[in-house]
Amino acid sequence: MDTRRLYSFIKIIDAGSITRAADILHIAQPALSQQLSALEAQFGQQLVIRSKRGVAPTDAGRALYRHAQLILRQMDLAQAAVAVSGRAPAGGVSVGLAPYSLGAALALPLLKSVRERYPDILLHINENFGGVISEAIMTGRMDMAFIYGAGPLRGVQFEPLRTEDLFLIGAPGGAAPPGEGDVSLEELKDVPLLLPSRIHTIRQVVDAALQQASLRPNVVGEVESALTLVNAVAADLGATVLPWSAARAILDVRSLSVRRIVNPVIQVKLSLVTSDNQPLSEPALAVHDLFLEHITAFDGSPDEE
Template sequence: MDTRRLYSFVKIVDAGSITRAADILHIAQPALSQQVSVLETEFKQQLLIRSKRGVAPTDAGRALYRHAQLILRQLEHAQAAVDVCGRAPAGSVSVGLAPYSTGAVLGLPLLRAVRERYPDILLHINENFGGVISEAIMTGRMDMAFIYDAGPIRGVQFEPMRTEDLCLVAAPGTRPASEGDDVSIAELADVDLLLPSRIHTIRQVVDTAFRRASLEPKVVGEIESVLTLVSAISAGLGATVLPWSAAQAILDVRNLVVRRIVDPTIEVKLSLCTSDHQPLSEPALAVHDLFHELILEFGRNHGGR
Protein backbone atom coordinates (compact mmCIF):
# COMPACT_ATOMS: atom_id res chain seq x y z
CA MET A 1 0.00 0.00 0.00
CA ASP A 2 1.21 3.50 -0.84
CA THR A 3 1.48 5.32 2.48
CA ARG A 4 0.98 8.63 0.64
CA ARG A 5 -2.66 7.62 0.19
CA LEU A 6 -2.97 7.03 3.93
CA TYR A 7 -1.48 10.47 4.58
CA SER A 8 -3.93 12.05 2.15
CA PHE A 9 -6.85 10.18 3.73
CA VAL A 10 -5.92 11.46 7.22
CA LYS A 11 -5.73 15.01 5.89
CA ILE A 12 -9.13 14.67 4.22
CA VAL A 13 -10.75 13.46 7.47
CA ASP A 14 -9.04 16.22 9.47
CA ALA A 15 -10.15 18.89 6.98
CA GLY A 16 -13.66 17.48 6.59
CA SER A 17 -13.51 18.28 2.89
CA ILE A 18 -11.67 16.91 -0.14
CA THR A 19 -11.47 20.43 -1.56
CA ARG A 20 -9.84 21.87 1.57
CA ALA A 21 -7.50 18.88 1.84
CA ALA A 22 -6.49 19.34 -1.80
CA ASP A 23 -5.57 22.95 -1.06
CA ILE A 24 -3.56 21.92 2.01
CA LEU A 25 -1.72 19.16 0.16
CA HIS A 26 -1.34 21.15 -3.06
CA ILE A 27 -2.89 18.27 -5.01
CA ALA A 28 -5.58 18.57 -7.64
CA GLN A 29 -8.98 17.61 -6.27
CA PRO A 30 -9.65 14.90 -8.92
CA ALA A 31 -6.30 13.26 -8.11
CA LEU A 32 -7.11 13.31 -4.38
CA SER A 33 -10.56 11.81 -5.01
CA GLN A 34 -8.86 9.09 -7.08
CA GLN A 35 -6.60 8.23 -4.11
CA VAL A 36 -9.68 7.74 -1.92
CA SER A 37 -11.29 5.54 -4.59
CA VAL A 38 -8.16 3.38 -4.72
CA LEU A 39 -8.22 2.96 -0.93
CA GLU A 40 -11.91 2.05 -0.99
CA THR A 41 -11.17 -0.54 -3.67
CA GLU A 42 -8.27 -1.99 -1.70
CA PHE A 43 -10.29 -2.25 1.53
CA LYS A 44 -13.54 -3.16 -0.25
CA GLN A 45 -15.35 -0.66 1.98
CA GLN A 46 -16.82 2.81 1.61
CA LEU A 47 -14.56 5.05 3.68
CA LEU A 48 -16.16 8.48 3.29
CA ILE A 49 -19.70 9.82 3.18
CA ARG A 50 -19.91 12.75 0.79
CA SER A 51 -22.41 15.59 1.18
CA LYS A 52 -22.78 19.25 0.25
CA ARG A 53 -21.16 20.16 3.59
CA GLY A 54 -18.07 18.08 2.90
CA VAL A 55 -17.09 14.53 3.86
CA ALA A 56 -17.28 12.42 7.02
CA PRO A 57 -15.72 9.01 7.66
CA THR A 58 -17.86 5.88 7.78
CA ASP A 59 -17.28 3.37 10.58
CA ALA A 60 -14.72 1.69 8.31
CA GLY A 61 -13.20 5.09 7.57
CA ARG A 62 -12.82 5.88 11.28
CA ALA A 63 -11.09 2.54 11.82
CA LEU A 64 -8.70 3.23 8.96
CA TYR A 65 -8.11 6.77 10.22
CA ARG A 66 -6.97 5.48 13.63
CA HIS A 67 -4.64 2.89 12.15
CA ALA A 68 -3.33 5.29 9.52
CA GLN A 69 -2.29 7.72 12.27
CA LEU A 70 -0.37 4.94 14.02
CA ILE A 71 1.28 3.78 10.80
CA LEU A 72 2.33 7.28 9.78
CA ARG A 73 3.67 8.04 13.24
CA GLN A 74 5.68 4.81 13.22
CA LEU A 75 7.12 5.78 9.84
CA GLU A 76 8.05 9.18 11.27
CA HIS A 77 9.79 7.47 14.19
CA ALA A 78 11.61 5.11 11.83
CA GLN A 79 12.81 8.00 9.70
CA ALA A 80 14.00 9.91 12.76
CA ALA A 81 15.84 6.84 14.11
CA VAL A 82 17.61 6.30 10.79
CA ASP A 83 18.49 9.98 10.44
CA VAL A 84 20.14 10.18 13.88
CA CYS A 85 21.73 6.73 13.93
CA GLY A 86 24.93 7.07 15.94
CA ARG A 87 24.05 10.60 17.08
CA ALA A 88 22.11 12.11 20.00
CA PRO A 89 18.33 11.52 20.02
CA ALA A 90 16.45 13.84 17.67
CA GLY A 91 12.88 14.22 16.48
CA SER A 92 9.55 15.40 17.82
CA VAL A 93 8.07 14.26 21.14
CA SER A 94 4.56 15.08 22.33
CA VAL A 95 3.81 15.30 26.07
CA GLY A 96 0.41 15.86 27.66
CA LEU A 97 -0.10 17.57 31.01
CA ALA A 98 -3.30 17.77 33.04
CA PRO A 99 -4.25 21.37 33.87
CA TYR A 100 -4.48 22.31 37.57
CA SER A 101 -1.95 19.58 38.41
CA THR A 102 1.67 18.97 39.31
CA GLY A 103 2.12 18.20 35.62
CA ALA A 104 1.60 21.86 34.77
CA VAL A 105 4.26 22.72 37.36
CA LEU A 106 6.76 20.46 35.57
CA GLY A 107 6.14 21.80 32.06
CA LEU A 108 8.78 24.54 32.20
CA PRO A 109 11.47 22.41 33.93
CA LEU A 110 10.89 19.66 31.36
CA LEU A 111 11.23 22.08 28.46
CA ARG A 112 14.41 23.53 29.97
CA ALA A 113 15.93 20.10 30.62
CA VAL A 114 15.16 18.85 27.11
CA ARG A 115 16.69 21.97 25.57
CA GLU A 116 19.84 21.49 27.65
CA ARG A 117 20.35 17.75 27.21
CA TYR A 118 18.72 17.03 23.86
CA PRO A 119 18.79 20.18 21.71
CA ASP A 120 17.74 18.20 18.61
CA ILE A 121 14.46 17.07 20.19
CA LEU A 122 11.44 19.23 19.41
CA LEU A 123 9.19 19.04 22.48
CA HIS A 124 5.45 19.60 22.06
CA ILE A 125 3.60 20.23 25.36
CA ASN A 126 -0.19 20.02 25.44
CA GLU A 127 -2.30 20.86 28.51
CA ASN A 128 -5.67 19.18 28.25
CA PHE A 129 -8.15 16.96 30.08
CA GLY A 130 -7.20 13.38 30.89
CA GLY A 131 -9.78 11.84 28.56
CA VAL A 132 -8.61 13.89 25.60
CA ILE A 133 -4.96 13.09 26.33
CA SER A 134 -5.65 9.37 26.85
CA GLU A 135 -7.34 9.17 23.47
CA ALA A 136 -4.39 10.94 21.86
CA ILE A 137 -2.03 8.36 23.35
CA MET A 138 -4.23 5.47 22.20
CA THR A 139 -4.27 6.79 18.64
CA GLY A 140 -0.53 7.50 18.58
CA ARG A 141 -0.88 11.27 18.36
CA MET A 142 0.87 11.73 21.72
CA ASP A 143 3.83 9.91 23.21
CA MET A 144 3.22 10.26 26.96
CA ALA A 145 1.31 12.26 29.54
CA PHE A 146 1.33 13.14 33.22
CA ILE A 147 -2.31 13.21 34.21
CA TYR A 148 -4.76 12.42 36.98
CA ASP A 149 -5.06 8.66 37.13
CA ALA A 150 -8.17 7.76 35.16
CA GLY A 151 -7.17 4.14 34.59
CA PRO A 152 -7.67 1.49 33.67
CA ILE A 153 -8.18 2.59 30.06
CA ARG A 154 -7.79 0.17 27.20
CA GLY A 155 -4.66 0.93 25.20
CA VAL A 156 -3.05 3.13 27.88
CA GLN A 157 -0.53 2.05 30.50
CA PHE A 158 -0.52 3.98 33.80
CA GLU A 159 2.56 4.31 36.00
CA PRO A 160 1.43 5.80 39.36
CA MET A 161 3.81 8.58 40.44
CA ARG A 162 2.24 10.79 43.13
CA THR A 163 -0.73 11.04 45.48
CA GLU A 164 -1.65 14.49 46.78
CA ASP A 165 -4.25 15.90 49.16
CA LEU A 166 -6.53 18.64 47.90
CA CYS A 167 -6.62 22.05 49.56
CA LEU A 168 -8.99 24.99 49.67
CA VAL A 169 -7.36 28.08 48.14
CA ALA A 170 -9.06 31.41 48.89
CA ALA A 171 -8.52 35.11 49.35
CA PRO A 172 -7.90 36.32 52.94
CA GLY A 173 -11.10 36.76 54.91
CA THR A 174 -12.96 33.98 53.12
CA ARG A 175 -14.81 31.96 55.72
CA PRO A 176 -14.04 29.38 56.96
CA ALA A 177 -10.65 29.46 55.22
CA SER A 178 -9.15 31.90 57.73
CA GLU A 179 -9.97 29.73 60.74
CA GLY A 180 -7.46 27.03 61.74
CA ASP A 181 -5.08 24.96 59.64
CA ASP A 182 -7.60 22.56 58.08
CA VAL A 183 -11.13 22.86 56.74
CA SER A 184 -13.78 20.15 56.68
CA ILE A 185 -16.15 19.24 53.87
CA ALA A 186 -19.07 20.41 56.02
CA GLU A 187 -17.44 23.83 56.46
CA LEU A 188 -16.98 24.11 52.69
CA ALA A 189 -20.71 23.78 51.99
CA ASP A 190 -21.27 27.55 52.14
CA VAL A 191 -18.06 28.60 50.36
CA ASP A 192 -18.41 30.04 46.83
CA LEU A 193 -16.33 27.69 44.70
CA LEU A 194 -14.73 28.22 41.30
CA LEU A 195 -14.07 24.77 39.83
CA PRO A 196 -13.41 23.19 36.44
CA SER A 197 -16.30 21.50 34.64
CA ARG A 198 -17.57 18.04 35.50
CA ILE A 199 -15.34 16.27 32.95
CA HIS A 200 -12.25 17.25 34.99
CA THR A 201 -10.93 14.81 37.62
CA ILE A 202 -10.59 17.55 40.26
CA ARG A 203 -14.28 18.37 39.92
CA GLN A 204 -15.28 14.72 39.97
CA VAL A 205 -13.43 13.93 43.22
CA VAL A 206 -14.78 17.09 44.87
CA ASP A 207 -18.35 16.27 43.81
CA THR A 208 -17.91 12.69 45.07
CA ALA A 209 -16.62 13.87 48.46
CA PHE A 210 -19.58 16.23 48.91
CA ARG A 211 -22.06 13.58 47.78
CA ARG A 212 -20.71 11.08 50.31
CA ALA A 213 -21.19 13.72 53.00
CA SER A 214 -24.77 14.27 51.76
CA LEU A 215 -23.85 17.82 50.78
CA GLU A 216 -23.79 19.88 47.59
CA PRO A 217 -20.84 22.12 46.65
CA LYS A 218 -21.74 25.76 46.08
CA VAL A 219 -20.20 26.15 42.60
CA VAL A 220 -20.53 29.77 41.43
CA GLY A 221 -18.39 29.43 38.32
CA GLU A 222 -16.78 26.79 36.11
CA ILE A 223 -13.36 27.91 34.92
CA GLU A 224 -11.04 25.98 32.60
CA SER A 225 -8.53 28.80 32.12
CA VAL A 226 -5.71 28.91 34.66
CA LEU A 227 -5.16 32.63 34.04
CA THR A 228 -8.83 33.44 34.66
CA LEU A 229 -8.87 31.28 37.79
CA VAL A 230 -5.82 33.08 39.18
CA SER A 231 -7.43 36.47 38.57
CA ALA A 232 -10.78 35.42 40.03
CA ILE A 233 -9.29 33.99 43.22
CA SER A 234 -7.05 37.02 43.73
CA ALA A 235 -10.06 39.30 43.22
CA GLY A 236 -12.02 37.45 45.91
CA LEU A 237 -14.72 36.21 43.52
CA GLY A 238 -14.57 32.73 44.98
CA ALA A 239 -12.32 29.97 46.27
CA THR A 240 -11.02 26.91 44.49
CA VAL A 241 -9.77 23.41 45.28
CA LEU A 242 -6.32 22.29 44.10
CA PRO A 243 -3.42 20.04 45.06
CA TRP A 244 -0.95 22.06 47.15
CA SER A 245 1.82 21.78 44.55
CA ALA A 246 -0.42 23.10 41.78
CA ALA A 247 -1.72 25.94 43.96
CA GLN A 248 1.85 26.89 44.85
CA ALA A 249 2.86 26.93 41.19
CA ILE A 250 0.04 28.92 39.62
CA LEU A 251 -1.03 31.23 42.46
CA ASP A 252 0.74 33.72 44.71
CA VAL A 253 -0.03 31.69 47.82
CA ARG A 254 1.78 34.25 50.00
CA ASN A 255 -1.24 36.51 49.57
CA LEU A 256 -3.84 33.75 49.81
CA VAL A 257 -5.15 31.32 52.39
CA VAL A 258 -4.46 27.63 51.74
CA ARG A 259 -6.12 25.02 53.97
CA ARG A 260 -5.98 21.22 53.65
CA ILE A 261 -9.41 19.64 53.30
CA VAL A 262 -10.23 17.04 55.98
CA ASP A 263 -13.18 15.01 57.30
CA PRO A 264 -12.61 13.41 54.87
CA THR A 265 -9.35 14.21 53.13
CA ILE A 266 -9.64 14.31 49.34
CA GLU A 267 -6.83 12.69 47.37
CA VAL A 268 -5.89 12.68 43.71
CA LYS A 269 -3.43 10.33 42.05
CA LEU A 270 -1.14 11.35 39.22
CA SER A 271 0.33 8.89 36.76
CA LEU A 272 2.75 8.92 33.87
CA CYS A 273 0.94 7.18 31.03
CA THR A 274 2.05 5.77 27.70
CA SER A 275 0.61 3.51 25.04
CA ASP A 276 0.61 -0.18 25.97
CA HIS A 277 0.81 -1.35 22.36
CA GLN A 278 3.12 1.13 20.66
CA PRO A 279 6.78 1.37 21.73
CA LEU A 280 8.27 4.79 22.42
CA SER A 281 10.69 6.18 19.85
CA GLU A 282 14.29 6.84 20.85
CA PRO A 283 13.72 10.57 21.48
CA ALA A 284 10.48 9.80 23.36
CA LEU A 285 12.35 7.32 25.57
CA ALA A 286 14.91 10.02 26.34
CA VAL A 287 12.17 12.49 27.31
CA HIS A 288 10.34 9.79 29.30
CA ASP A 289 13.45 9.11 31.42
CA LEU A 290 14.04 12.83 31.88
CA PHE A 291 10.43 13.42 32.89
CA HIS A 292 10.72 10.55 35.36
CA GLU A 293 13.77 12.21 36.94
CA LEU A 294 11.94 15.52 37.30
CA ILE A 295 8.89 13.91 38.90
CA LEU A 296 11.01 12.07 41.48
CA GLU A 297 13.04 15.20 42.20
CA PHE A 298 9.84 17.21 42.60
CA GLY A 299 8.54 14.60 45.06
CA ARG A 300 11.69 14.82 47.16
CA ASN A 301 11.47 18.61 47.30
CA HIS A 302 7.71 19.03 47.77
CA GLY A 303 6.50 15.95 49.58
CA GLY A 304 3.42 14.02 48.50
CA ARG A 305 3.39 10.26 48.19
Protein backbone atom coordinates in the same frame (compact mmCIF):
# COMPACT_ATOMS: atom_id res chain seq x y z
CA MET B 1 0.67 0.48 0.39
CA ASP B 2 1.30 4.04 -0.78
CA THR B 3 1.62 6.09 2.40
CA ARG B 4 0.69 9.21 0.43
CA ARG B 5 -2.79 7.78 0.04
CA LEU B 6 -3.03 7.27 3.80
CA TYR B 7 -1.94 10.84 4.41
CA SER B 8 -4.50 12.11 1.92
CA PHE B 9 -7.20 9.96 3.53
CA ILE B 10 -6.46 11.48 6.95
CA LYS B 11 -6.74 14.97 5.48
CA ILE B 12 -10.08 14.11 3.85
CA ILE B 13 -11.52 12.89 7.16
CA ASP B 14 -10.10 15.86 9.09
CA ALA B 15 -11.47 18.35 6.55
CA GLY B 16 -14.80 16.56 6.16
CA SER B 17 -14.71 17.34 2.45
CA ILE B 18 -12.74 16.14 -0.56
CA THR B 19 -12.80 19.66 -1.99
CA ARG B 20 -11.37 21.25 1.18
CA ALA B 21 -8.78 18.47 1.53
CA ALA B 22 -7.69 19.02 -2.09
CA ASP B 23 -7.18 22.72 -1.35
CA ILE B 24 -5.14 21.89 1.78
CA LEU B 25 -3.00 19.35 -0.08
CA HIS B 26 -2.68 21.55 -3.18
CA ILE B 27 -3.74 18.79 -5.55
CA ALA B 28 -6.63 18.53 -8.00
CA GLN B 29 -9.90 17.23 -6.61
CA PRO B 30 -10.23 14.46 -9.27
CA ALA B 31 -6.76 13.18 -8.36
CA LEU B 32 -7.68 13.10 -4.67
CA SER B 33 -10.94 11.29 -5.44
CA GLN B 34 -8.94 8.70 -7.39
CA GLN B 35 -6.67 8.13 -4.38
CA LEU B 36 -9.71 7.58 -2.18
CA SER B 37 -11.26 5.18 -4.71
CA ALA B 38 -7.97 3.27 -4.91
CA LEU B 39 -7.94 2.87 -1.11
CA GLU B 40 -11.54 1.62 -1.11
CA ALA B 41 -10.67 -0.86 -3.87
CA GLN B 42 -7.59 -2.04 -1.99
CA PHE B 43 -9.49 -2.69 1.24
CA GLY B 44 -12.67 -3.82 -0.45
CA GLN B 45 -14.71 -1.51 1.78
CA GLN B 46 -16.54 1.78 1.45
CA LEU B 47 -14.50 4.16 3.59
CA VAL B 48 -16.59 7.34 3.44
CA ILE B 49 -20.20 8.34 2.94
CA ARG B 50 -20.52 11.16 0.41
CA SER B 51 -23.23 13.81 0.67
CA LYS B 52 -23.85 17.41 -0.37
CA ARG B 53 -22.40 18.53 2.95
CA GLY B 54 -19.14 16.65 2.43
CA VAL B 55 -17.91 13.23 3.55
CA ALA B 56 -18.10 11.24 6.79
CA PRO B 57 -16.19 8.05 7.60
CA THR B 58 -17.91 4.69 7.69
CA ASP B 59 -17.02 2.21 10.45
CA ALA B 60 -14.32 0.83 8.15
CA GLY B 61 -13.14 4.38 7.46
CA ARG B 62 -12.82 5.15 11.17
CA ALA B 63 -10.79 1.99 11.67
CA LEU B 64 -8.46 2.89 8.78
CA TYR B 65 -8.18 6.48 10.07
CA ARG B 66 -6.84 5.25 13.43
CA HIS B 67 -4.38 2.84 11.87
CA ALA B 68 -3.26 5.35 9.24
CA GLN B 69 -2.27 7.78 11.99
CA LEU B 70 -0.25 5.07 13.74
CA ILE B 71 1.41 3.95 10.50
CA LEU B 72 2.45 7.48 9.52
CA ARG B 73 3.63 8.16 13.05
CA GLN B 74 5.81 5.03 12.92
CA MET B 75 7.20 6.12 9.55
CA ASP B 76 8.19 9.49 11.02
CA LEU B 77 9.84 7.77 13.99
CA ALA B 78 11.72 5.37 11.70
CA GLN B 79 13.03 8.22 9.56
CA ALA B 80 14.10 10.18 12.65
CA ALA B 81 15.83 7.13 14.18
CA VAL B 82 17.76 6.40 10.97
CA ALA B 83 18.75 10.04 10.56
CA VAL B 84 20.25 10.31 14.06
CA SER B 85 21.57 6.76 14.46
CA GLY B 86 24.81 6.82 16.45
CA ARG B 87 24.18 10.38 17.67
CA ALA B 88 22.46 11.94 20.68
CA PRO B 89 18.65 11.58 20.73
CA ALA B 90 16.98 14.03 18.38
CA GLY B 91 13.51 14.69 17.03
CA GLY B 92 10.14 15.86 18.25
CA VAL B 93 8.55 14.66 21.50
CA SER B 94 5.01 15.58 22.50
CA VAL B 95 4.06 15.65 26.21
CA GLY B 96 0.57 16.26 27.55
CA LEU B 97 -0.16 17.75 30.96
CA ALA B 98 -3.47 17.81 32.80
CA PRO B 99 -4.46 21.37 33.76
CA TYR B 100 -4.38 22.24 37.48
CA SER B 101 -2.00 19.35 38.23
CA LEU B 102 1.59 18.74 39.27
CA GLY B 103 2.35 19.09 35.57
CA ALA B 104 2.10 22.87 36.01
CA ALA B 105 5.04 22.71 38.40
CA LEU B 106 7.06 20.33 36.21
CA ALA B 107 6.60 21.92 32.78
CA LEU B 108 9.36 24.54 33.01
CA PRO B 109 11.92 22.28 34.78
CA LEU B 110 11.30 19.59 32.16
CA LEU B 111 11.69 22.06 29.30
CA LYS B 112 14.90 23.39 30.84
CA SER B 113 16.46 19.98 31.40
CA VAL B 114 15.59 18.81 27.88
CA ARG B 115 17.22 21.93 26.44
CA GLU B 116 20.35 21.36 28.56
CA ARG B 117 20.80 17.61 28.07
CA TYR B 118 19.22 16.99 24.66
CA PRO B 119 19.42 20.20 22.60
CA ASP B 120 18.39 18.32 19.45
CA ILE B 121 15.05 17.25 20.94
CA LEU B 122 12.14 19.57 20.17
CA LEU B 123 9.77 19.31 23.13
CA HIS B 124 6.10 20.06 22.53
CA ILE B 125 4.04 20.59 25.72
CA ASN B 126 0.26 20.45 25.47
CA GLU B 127 -2.01 21.22 28.42
CA ASN B 128 -5.42 19.62 27.95
CA PHE B 129 -8.03 17.39 29.57
CA GLY B 130 -7.33 13.71 30.22
CA GLY B 131 -9.82 12.41 27.67
CA VAL B 132 -8.40 14.55 24.88
CA ILE B 133 -4.83 13.61 25.81
CA SER B 134 -5.61 9.88 26.07
CA GLU B 135 -7.12 9.90 22.59
CA ALA B 136 -4.05 11.71 21.23
CA ILE B 137 -1.80 9.03 22.74
CA MET B 138 -3.95 6.19 21.38
CA THR B 139 -3.77 7.65 17.86
CA GLY B 140 -0.03 8.30 18.06
CA ARG B 141 -0.29 12.09 18.01
CA MET B 142 1.25 12.37 21.48
CA ASP B 143 4.09 10.39 23.08
CA MET B 144 3.25 10.59 26.78
CA ALA B 145 1.22 12.55 29.29
CA PHE B 146 0.92 13.26 32.99
CA ILE B 147 -2.78 13.17 33.84
CA TYR B 148 -5.23 12.44 36.62
CA GLY B 149 -6.42 8.86 36.98
CA ALA B 150 -4.90 5.40 37.13
CA GLY B 151 -6.79 3.58 34.38
CA PRO B 152 -7.53 1.15 33.03
CA LEU B 153 -8.21 2.50 29.54
CA ARG B 154 -7.93 0.51 26.34
CA GLY B 155 -4.92 1.49 24.24
CA VAL B 156 -3.25 3.46 27.04
CA GLN B 157 -0.75 2.25 29.64
CA PHE B 158 -0.94 3.94 33.06
CA GLU B 159 2.12 4.30 35.30
CA PRO B 160 0.74 5.58 38.67
CA LEU B 161 3.27 7.95 40.24
CA ARG B 162 1.67 10.15 42.90
CA THR B 163 -1.37 10.54 45.10
CA GLU B 164 -2.03 14.10 46.28
CA ASP B 165 -4.35 15.62 48.87
CA LEU B 166 -6.62 18.49 47.86
CA PHE B 167 -6.48 21.91 49.54
CA LEU B 168 -8.94 24.76 49.82
CA ILE B 169 -7.24 27.97 48.67
CA GLY B 170 -8.59 31.50 48.88
CA ALA B 171 -8.12 34.99 50.17
CA PRO B 172 -7.87 35.02 54.01
CA GLY B 173 -10.84 36.68 55.63
CA GLY B 174 -12.71 36.60 52.34
CA ALA B 175 -13.84 33.58 50.33
CA ALA B 176 -11.82 31.24 52.54
CA PRO B 177 -13.51 30.32 55.83
CA PRO B 178 -11.97 31.83 58.99
CA GLY B 179 -9.37 29.90 60.94
CA GLU B 180 -6.10 28.12 60.31
CA GLY B 181 -5.03 24.54 59.84
CA ASP B 182 -7.16 21.87 58.21
CA VAL B 183 -10.68 22.60 57.00
CA SER B 184 -13.46 20.04 57.15
CA LEU B 185 -15.45 19.01 54.12
CA GLU B 186 -18.58 20.22 55.94
CA GLU B 187 -17.26 23.81 55.88
CA LEU B 188 -17.02 23.79 52.07
CA LYS B 189 -20.78 23.96 51.65
CA ASP B 190 -20.82 27.70 52.40
CA VAL B 191 -17.64 28.63 50.50
CA PRO B 192 -18.03 30.28 47.05
CA LEU B 193 -16.00 27.97 44.85
CA LEU B 194 -14.21 28.52 41.55
CA LEU B 195 -13.77 25.08 40.01
CA PRO B 196 -13.16 23.59 36.56
CA SER B 197 -16.12 22.13 34.68
CA ARG B 198 -17.48 18.65 35.38
CA ILE B 199 -15.28 16.96 32.76
CA HIS B 200 -12.23 17.70 34.95
CA THR B 201 -11.11 15.10 37.50
CA ILE B 202 -10.73 17.61 40.34
CA ARG B 203 -14.32 18.75 39.92
CA GLN B 204 -15.55 15.15 39.77
CA VAL B 205 -13.68 14.23 42.95
CA VAL B 206 -14.92 17.29 44.85
CA ASP B 207 -18.52 16.79 43.68
CA ALA B 208 -18.41 13.09 44.63
CA ALA B 209 -17.04 13.81 48.12
CA LEU B 210 -19.69 16.47 48.80
CA GLN B 211 -22.48 14.32 47.40
CA GLN B 212 -21.43 11.42 49.61
CA ALA B 213 -21.64 13.76 52.59
CA SER B 214 -25.09 14.96 51.41
CA LEU B 215 -23.70 18.43 50.75
CA ARG B 216 -24.14 20.68 47.71
CA PRO B 217 -21.14 22.71 46.46
CA ASN B 218 -21.55 26.47 46.15
CA VAL B 219 -19.92 26.81 42.72
CA VAL B 220 -19.92 30.47 41.65
CA GLY B 221 -17.77 30.03 38.55
CA GLU B 222 -16.35 27.32 36.28
CA VAL B 223 -12.83 28.30 35.25
CA GLU B 224 -10.65 26.36 32.80
CA SER B 225 -7.96 29.02 32.39
CA ALA B 226 -5.15 29.02 34.94
CA LEU B 227 -4.54 32.75 34.39
CA THR B 228 -8.20 33.58 34.99
CA LEU B 229 -8.25 31.41 38.12
CA VAL B 230 -5.18 33.19 39.49
CA ASN B 231 -6.75 36.60 38.96
CA ALA B 232 -10.17 35.54 40.30
CA VAL B 233 -8.75 34.06 43.52
CA ALA B 234 -6.50 37.10 44.00
CA ALA B 235 -9.54 39.36 43.56
CA ASP B 236 -11.40 37.31 46.20
CA LEU B 237 -14.15 36.29 43.79
CA GLY B 238 -14.08 32.81 45.28
CA ALA B 239 -11.87 30.06 46.64
CA THR B 240 -10.61 27.09 44.67
CA VAL B 241 -9.60 23.48 45.33
CA LEU B 242 -6.24 22.21 44.07
CA PRO B 243 -3.39 19.86 44.97
CA TRP B 244 -0.58 21.74 46.71
CA SER B 245 1.80 21.15 43.80
CA ALA B 246 -0.50 22.86 41.31
CA ALA B 247 -1.44 25.64 43.75
CA ARG B 248 2.12 26.74 44.41
CA ALA B 249 2.94 26.60 40.69
CA ILE B 250 0.23 29.04 39.61
CA LEU B 251 -0.82 30.99 42.73
CA ASP B 252 0.92 33.30 45.19
CA VAL B 253 0.25 30.91 48.06
CA ARG B 254 2.16 33.07 50.56
CA SER B 255 -0.63 35.65 50.49
CA LEU B 256 -3.48 33.13 50.50
CA SER B 257 -5.16 30.82 52.96
CA VAL B 258 -4.11 27.25 52.11
CA ARG B 259 -5.89 24.56 54.15
CA ARG B 260 -5.97 20.82 53.63
CA ILE B 261 -9.46 19.37 53.32
CA VAL B 262 -10.18 16.66 55.92
CA ASN B 263 -13.04 14.62 57.34
CA PRO B 264 -12.58 13.06 54.87
CA VAL B 265 -9.28 13.79 53.14
CA ILE B 266 -9.89 14.17 49.38
CA GLN B 267 -7.20 12.79 47.10
CA VAL B 268 -6.41 12.59 43.39
CA LYS B 269 -4.12 10.13 41.61
CA LEU B 270 -1.65 11.13 38.92
CA SER B 271 -0.16 8.81 36.32
CA LEU B 272 2.31 8.99 33.46
CA VAL B 273 0.57 7.46 30.46
CA THR B 274 1.94 6.11 27.18
CA SER B 275 0.57 4.14 24.27
CA ASP B 276 -0.09 0.46 24.81
CA ASN B 277 0.28 -0.21 21.08
CA GLN B 278 3.62 1.28 20.10
CA PRO B 279 6.97 1.71 21.87
CA LEU B 280 8.44 5.09 22.71
CA SER B 281 11.02 6.47 20.30
CA GLU B 282 14.59 7.06 21.51
CA PRO B 283 14.04 10.80 22.15
CA ALA B 284 10.70 10.07 23.83
CA LEU B 285 12.41 7.56 26.13
CA ALA B 286 14.98 10.19 27.05
CA VAL B 287 12.21 12.68 27.93
CA HIS B 288 10.31 9.95 29.82
CA ASP B 289 13.35 9.33 32.04
CA LEU B 290 13.80 13.07 32.67
CA PHE B 291 10.14 13.35 33.62
CA LEU B 292 10.55 10.57 36.19
CA GLU B 293 13.62 12.33 37.61
CA HIS B 294 11.69 15.54 38.17
CA ILE B 295 8.68 13.78 39.69
CA THR B 296 10.90 11.84 42.10
CA ALA B 297 12.74 15.02 43.16
CA PHE B 298 9.59 17.09 43.60
CA ASP B 299 8.45 17.69 47.19
CA GLY B 300 4.69 18.15 47.25
CA SER B 301 4.39 18.99 50.93
CA PRO B 302 3.37 22.54 51.98
CA ASP B 303 5.25 21.96 55.25
CA GLU B 304 8.51 22.27 53.33
CA GLU B 305 7.75 25.80 52.12
